[in-house]
Amino acid sequence: MIALFCSQTWAEDLDHDQVKFFETKIRPVLVERCYHCHSGEDAENWKGGLRVDTRDGMLEGGDSGPSIDGEHPGRSLLLEALRYESYEMPPDEKLPEDVIADFAIWVNQGAPDPRYEGSKWNESSQPEGGLWSLEPVQKPEVPEVEHRHWPANEADHFILAKQEAAGITPTVDADRATLIRRVTYDLTGLPPTPQEVADFLSDQSPNAFEKVVDRLLASPPFGERWGRHWMDVVRFAESSGHERNFTYPYAWRYRDYIIESFNEDKPYDQFVREQLAGDLLPSKNIKQEEEQKIATGFLAIGPRDLLQGNNTQHELDTIDDQINVTSLAFMGMTVACARCHDHKFDPIPTKDYYSMAGIFLSTENLYGTVKGSGGGQNRHPSDLLALGKSTPKDEKPWSDYLDKKRNLEKDLFRIEKKLEEALRADQESYSEKLKKQIATIESKVDDLTKNAPPKPNLAMGVREAKEITDCNLYLSGNIRNREPKVDRGFLSAITVSDTLNIPKNASGRLQLAEWITAADHPLTSRVMVNRIWHHLFGVGIVETVDNFGATGRRPTHPELLDFLAAKFQEDGWSTKGMIKYLVLSHTYQLSSVYSEEQYQQEPDNKLLWRMRARRLEGEAIRDTILTLSHQLNDGVPEYGSIVSKLGNGCLERQINTDPLFSAYNFRSVYLPHCRYYAQDALDLFDGASSSLVVGNRSVTTIPSQSLYLLNNERVMDLAEEFARRLLTEERSDIQARIQLAYRLTFTREADPSEAAMVEDYVLQMEQQFKTEGFTEKQSERYAWTSFCQAMFTSAEFRYIF
Numbered sequence: 001m002i003a004l005f006c007s008q009t010w011a012e013d014l015d016h017d018q019v020k021f022f023e024t025k026i027r028p029v030l031v032e033r034c035y036h037c038h039s040g041e042d043a044e045n046w047k048g049g050l051r052v053d054t055r056d057g058m059l060e061g062g063d064s065g066p067s068i069d070g071e072h073p074g075r076s077l078l079l080e081a082l083r084y085e086s087y088e089m090p091p092d093e094k095l096p097e098d099v100i101a102d103f104a105i106w107v108n109q110g111a112p113d114p115r116y117e118g119s120k121w122n123e124s125s126q127p128e129g130g131l132w133s134l135e136p137v138q139k140p141e142v143p144e145v146e147h148r149h150w151p152a153n154e155a156d157h158f159i160l161a162k163q164e165a166a167g168i169t170p171t172v173d174a175d176r177a178t179l180i181r182r183v184t185y186d187l188t189g190l191p192p193t194p195q196e197v198a199d200f201l202s203d204q205s206p207n208a209f210e211k212v213v214d215r216l217l218a219s220p221p222f223g224e225r226w227g228r229h230w231m232d233v234v235r236f237a238e239s240s241g242h243e244r245n246f247t248y249p250y251a252w253r254y255r256d257y258i259i260e261s262f263n264e265d266k267p268y269d270q271f272v273r274e275q276l277a278g279d280l281l282p283s284k285n286i287k288q289e290e291e292q293k294i295a296t297g298f299l300a301i302g303p304r305d306l307l308q309g310n311n312t313q314h315e316l317d318t319i320d321d322q323i324n325v326t327s328l329a330f331m332g333m334t335v336a337c338a339r340c341h342d343h344k345f346d347p348i349p350t351k352d353y354y355s356m357a358g359i360f361l362s363t364e365n366l367y368g369t370v371k372g373s374g375g376g377q378n379r380h381p382s383d384l385l386a387l388g389k390s391t392p393k394d395e396k397p398w399s400d401y402l403d404k405k406r407n408l409e410k411d412l413f414r415i416e417k418k419l420e421e422a423l424r425a426d427q428e429s430y431s432e433k434l435k436k437q438i439a440t441i442e443s444k445v446d447d448l449t450k451n452a453p454p455k456p457n458l459a460m461g462v463r464e465a466k467e468i469t470d471c472n473l474y475l476s477g478n479i480r481n482r483e484p485k486v487d488r489g490f491l492s493a494i495t496v497s498d499t500l501n502i503p504k505n506a507s508g509r510l511q512l513a514e515w516i517t518a519a520d521h522p523l524t525s526r527v528m529v530n531r532i533w534h535h536l537f538g539v540g541i542v543e544t545v546d547n548f549g550a551t552g553r554r555p556t557h558p559e560l561l562d563f564l565a566a567k568f569q570e571d572g573w574s575t576k577g578m579i580k581y582l583v584l585s586h587t588y589q590l591s592s593v594y595s596e597e598q599y600q601q602e603p604d605n606k607l608l609w610r611m612r613a614r615r616l617e618g619e620a621i622r623d624t625i626l627t628l629s630h631q632l633n634d635g636v637p638e639y640g641s642i643v644s645k646l647g648n649g650c651l652e653r654q655i656n657t658d659p660l661f662s663a664y665n666f667r668s669v670y671l672p673h674c675r676y677y678a679q680d681a682l683d684l685f686d687g688a689s690s691s692l693v694v695g696n697r698s699v700t701t702i703p704s705q706s707l708y709l710l711n712n713e714r715v716m717d718l719a720e721e722f723a724r725r726l727l728t729e730e731r732s733d734i735q736a737r738i739q740l741a742y743r744l745t746f747t748r749e750a751d752p753s754e755a756a757m758v759e760d761y762v763l764q765m766e767q768q769f770k771t772e773g774f775t776e777k778q779s780e781r782y783a784w785t786s787f788c789q790a791m792f793t794s795a796e797f798r799y800i801f
Contacts, residue, residue, distance in 0.1 A: 019111040019551065023337050024324075025102040031340055031476045033090045053641045055113040073107045096243040096305060098676075098691075110770055114344075116727045131215045131346060132558070133332070133548035134493055135136060135523050139566035140559040152586040158560035159587045163607050168598055171610040174591040176201050178801055180212060181747040182611075183583055185800050186223035186536055187213070187230070189620045189629055189667075194252075212581055217576050219632075221667075226617060227573070228669045229535055230258050231374065232697065234275075234298055235545075237690035238643040241303035241675035244367040246378055251673075252641035253459040254297030259669070261295075268528055268573035269517040272330055275299070276513040279463050280506075290387045298325070298463035299360070300367045303675060303691045306378045312479050314380055319360040319471075322352065326554040328693040330516050331523040332530075333493070340477035345494040345550035351486050356489035358471040362507035363462050363759035370399065370648040378650070385461040394456035396650075399450050402647030410656065412441045424579040455639070464507050490515050494522065523548060525565040525573075530555075531695055532578050533564070536588060538612035545695035556606045592801040613801045615699055618685030619668035625792060626665055628744055629721035651677065654663030684708050709793045716785070719792060723784035732761055745791050760786055 018341045030052050038046055039053035050062030058078075061067040064087070067078040082091040082100045095103075102443040106112070127313070142154045143161040150170070151157045174182065180200045185409040192200075200212055202261060216222060236258075238251040261271050273281060278292030308314040320336055329333035337343050338353040366380075371381040382787045383392040415437050423433040469490055475481035488508045490500075496518035502508035516524055527548060534540035542563045544552035564578070571577045582588055592611040605612060615623070626632035639645045642659060649655040651674060660672045661679065671679055675690050684705050687696035709715055730737035737759050742750040750758065769779035791797055 009801075017113050020334065020337075020547075021106065021109075022113060022618055023340075026106050027340060028477055029095070029099055029103075031478050033095065035476070035478065045170060049787075053115075055115045055636060057113070058688065059234055066431040068107055068111050069393070070110075073110075075118045076107050078108060078523060087137070093309075095306070098242055098569070116459065121776055130676060131550060132491075132554060133526065133528075134347070135566045136520060136522055137526060137562050140563055142563070144558075150586060153581065154563065155560060156586045157583065158557055159585075159608050163609060166599050166602065166607060168607055168609050170587075170590055170608075171593055171595055172591050173586075174611065177748050178591070179209065179589055182800050183209075183213060184216060185616065186583070187216040187225060187579070188219060189225035189617075189623060191624050196739070197743065197747055209589070210580075210584060217580060220263060222576075223259040223261075224669045226262045226535075226579075226669055227259035229256070229260070229531070231255065231669070231673075232688040232694045233301070233531070234258075234301070234325060235690055235693055236301060237303070237673050237675045238305055238641060238668075239651060239674035239677075240367075240369065241691055242305040242307065244305075244377060244653075244677060246366060247643050247646060247648055247651065247674065248301060248460060249296065249641070249644040249646070249648055250300050250341070250368060250384060250459050253294045254301060255669070256636075256640070257291060257294045257297070260291075262575065265574055265576040268568070269524075270577055271295075272517050272524065273513040276326065276516070277509040279461065280510040287633070290459075291359055293385055293387065295460050296385075296463075297459060297776060299363070299462045300365050300460040304367070304380065306369060306380050310378065310479065316357070316474070316479065318365060319357045322360045322363075323356050323495065325693055326356075326512075326516075327537070328546045328695075330527065332527040332544075332546055332552070333491070333523065333541075334547060334549055334551075343549075345393070348491060351703055352489075352491050352493075354471045354473045354486040355489040356491075357501075357510055358469065358486065359508040361471045362488070363509060364465040364466045367457070368395070368648065369461050371406065384458040387457040387459055390457040392458070394454070395458060396499070397453040399455050399648045400447065402645070402648075405448055406647065406655075408441055408448065412438060412445070415441065430444055444498050453790065462509075464509075468505055479659060496520050507515055519569060525568045528562055528575075529564040529568050529578060530561065532575065533582065534580050534696060537608065538614045540696070543696075544726060546693055555708055563565045571671070590733070611801070613799050615685075615701075615799050617697065618679075618682040618687050621798060622668050622679075622681040623684060624797075625715065625718050626724075628725070628747045628788075629718040630725050631665050631718060631721055632667065634667065636670055643674060650770075680708060682711065706793055710789065715792065719789035720781065722788040723781055726784055726788070727781065736763070741788070746796050758787060 004460045011540050012508060015448035034052045038048075038050050038052075038057075044048070046057075046062070048062040048064065050065075050067065051057030051060075060066055061077065064077060067076065069076045072077075077086070077740045079085075079100075081087040081230055082095055082103055084094055088094070096573065142157045145157055145160045146164055150160055160170070177197060180192050181196055184190065196212075202210060205210070207253040209600075218362060231757070236251070236255060238248045240248065274292045278295035281292050283289035284294060299322050302318070302325065304318055304321075305314060308317070320339055321338075325333075333346065333348070334343070335348055335353060335356065337346075338348045340350075342349045354411035362516045366383050366385045368384045369378055369381050371378055384395060386392055386394075391784050415434055419434040419438065422434060472485050473483040475483060488502050488734075490512060494515075496513070496515060497520050500515050500516055500518075501509040502511050511694075512753075515521065518524075526542075527545075530540045530542050531545055534545050541555045541557050542548060542553055543556075547553075567581070568574075568578050587608055588611070590608075592613045595610070598609045602609060623632060637645070640661075642664065646659060651657050655676075660674060660677050664671060666678075668682065669684070673690055678687055678690075682703075686698045686700055688697055726737050728743055730740050735755055738750055738755050740788070742748060742754075765783035765786050766779045770776065771783045774782065
């Protein structure tokens with residue numbers, strides 16, 4: 001079995017994602033919790049005969065046998081020991097459940113491990129001649145093309161030049177209905193209305209499409225759509241995660257800051273500076289000062305183990321998250337991989353990691369969370385950022401008020417359930433008693449609400465720590481292996497023209513922000529324009545949008561990437577400007593129609609001879625269903641967030657999580673986003689993990705997605721509401737009703753054969769419902785509901801072409 005496992009699952013051709021998962025999720029835990037008893041060259045030091053600091057040691061196992069079962073991974077001794085099902089490892093304290101879950105994922109993947117002799121991943125493998133992404137951005141000359149009338153802008157020249165060199169001809173242009181559906185979803189995450197489509201189709205002016213783009217960029221849904229993209233990157237969540245999962249009731253302020261920043265088209269370099277050091281930037285007025293402080297929530301909203309008993313470990317884990325999100329989000333560099341050792345592939349020594357760590361060690365994190373006890377134990381509560389006239393002390397009366405209200409509502413819910421049972425059982429006297437209890441509780445809730453304390457004006461964020469200090473270097477990332485301190489600083493492989501020295505009395509966050517946004521920083525503008533390209537074309541020019549290092553993919557069009565990066569800066573770092581420029585390109589407006597001839601020449605479509613068909617994200621699917629059924633609430637939740645209304649506490653242990661899954665009609669960006677409590681509609685359709693930087697979501701096609709759209713009660717209710725809308729807006733003409741449904745759902749007319757087929761289907765369903773005893777009106781509505789739900793499950797609904 002060991003030989004089989006070795007040959008099949010310990011293969012040498014590990015991909016980047018497998019190595020990244022091991023280096024960020026598995027190796028640090030082994031180093032911290034296992035190496036002390038199970039590492040080194042001397043076998044006498046291996047307790048139970050088990051060595052875990054090499055791949056072969058993990059494979060061979062110890063005195064009890066192989067630690068990993070290749071045939072039945074779920075039964076592996078390693079997992080049994082971590083779960084305390086047989087052996088108990090580590091013996092001093094069980095690992096958090098989320099860490100054990102990471103090990104289960106790793107084992108089920110075949111436990112890919114780069115730690116073996118001869119592995120390309122195990123030795124330093126800096127690319128010869130240096131890393132392409134660290135070369136200065138140089139704006140290239142726009143290439144000449146043979147078909148000079150085809151390009152709509154310079155970007156098209158770069159695309160067409162490569163196509164012509166490969167002997168490939170781009171496909172035809174998308175029809176207008178397809179184009180407005182595509183761009184409306186890309187810019188707002190919502191479908192165009194029939195009127196918007198009709199206006200565009202009838203507008204014969206040469207700038208008709210540009211007018212559509214301008215309208216969409218100016219609409220509030222633009223910020224909600226592109227703000228959600230950024231929330232994926234910055235691992236936005238409203239709870240701490242880990243075993244004690246405490247709420248972040250004020251995370252919503254950072255969410256709103258993101259949305260407003262995209263709607264205002266805040267220059268991207270300023271956007272970056274504010275998130276890293278907004279509290280240290282000058283401001284024109286109180287509003288701007290508060291906004292910039294809220295922006296630093298970027299550093300505060302990460303996952304944190306509030307049950308961690310070692311303060312140093314907790315502090316270093318928080319810093320690791322901050323280094324990881326900062327380096328990946330803005331630079332596309334996996335700096336966190338240098339926590340335990342020099343980066344294996346990129347020019348990032350461990351010393352650089354700890355030089356950045358000193359910056360965040362000198363930063364105080366203000367994330368809130370209450371100091372709990374018992375089941376809600378929290379060993380690391382903090383203050384919050386006070387805005388306006390509020391102070392951190394204002395949080396307690398407000399939190400106490402929410403606790404009292406929550407308890408009364410819980411009692412009310414319990415008694416109402418009893419009343420339902422009593423009424424069903426015809427227990428009149430008992431029912432009257434329960435009604436009086438309900439009235440009493442409702443009166444208490446009213447009184448409590450009338451006398452509610454002022455809602456505090458607080459936010460999550462950071463500020464300079466009271467003690468400014470450098471960070472020790474920890475060998476192998478182990479807090480027991482402390483080395484001398486490293487001066488605070490930045491990555492040594494990247495130098496910018498401006499000298500940015502960190503003052504002794506400052507954390508260095510302001511200088512870090514200035515270094516990242518320096519005009520000659522090679523990564524910042526490249527990474528952002530690549531993210532924009534990814535969201536508009538389905539795949540980035542650099543496919544690994546979060547990794548511009550040696551293990552990431554090289555750009556398919558390097559000259560185009562540099563042209564766009566330089567243009568982005570020249571145009572004032574305008575995100576809206578770059579989006580507009582790209583969607584007005586001829587390349588963006590191509591059809592996604594398949595061509596056998598071009599496919600045979602270039603099946604991967606890396607040369608962009610056609611547009612890629614892309615599946616909508618879970619948010620867009622959900623928001624579209626709500627829109628079609630006329631149920632979408634385009635406002636924001638009371639208190640800013642459902643989580644804010646729930647208040648401070650540990651989920652499950654202190655706070656009932658049922659409200660997180662209630663049938664809210666707000667746009668998906670405003671749904672509660674607590675770690676480990678994802679909404680089904682978002683989770684099933686590959687929503688981003690709120691504990692990781694996710695610039696590129698996975699796209700899967702699995703049966704449970706169709707089953708959700710077919711069987712979920714909420715979806716069925718919304719399908720019925722959509723049917724009511726059709727029956728109301730087109731009362732008598734069945735063919736007009738079918739055409740309306742197609743225009744709303746697919747942004748096109750049904751062709752004659754489709755319309756005939758739908759009419760036959762609806763009439764047959766009506767007849768079936770009548771035979772089952774339903775009234776004529778009910779039968780008609782249920783028949784159309786069935787049709788509407790069928791539309792929700794169709795590929796044409798879920799994809800943009």
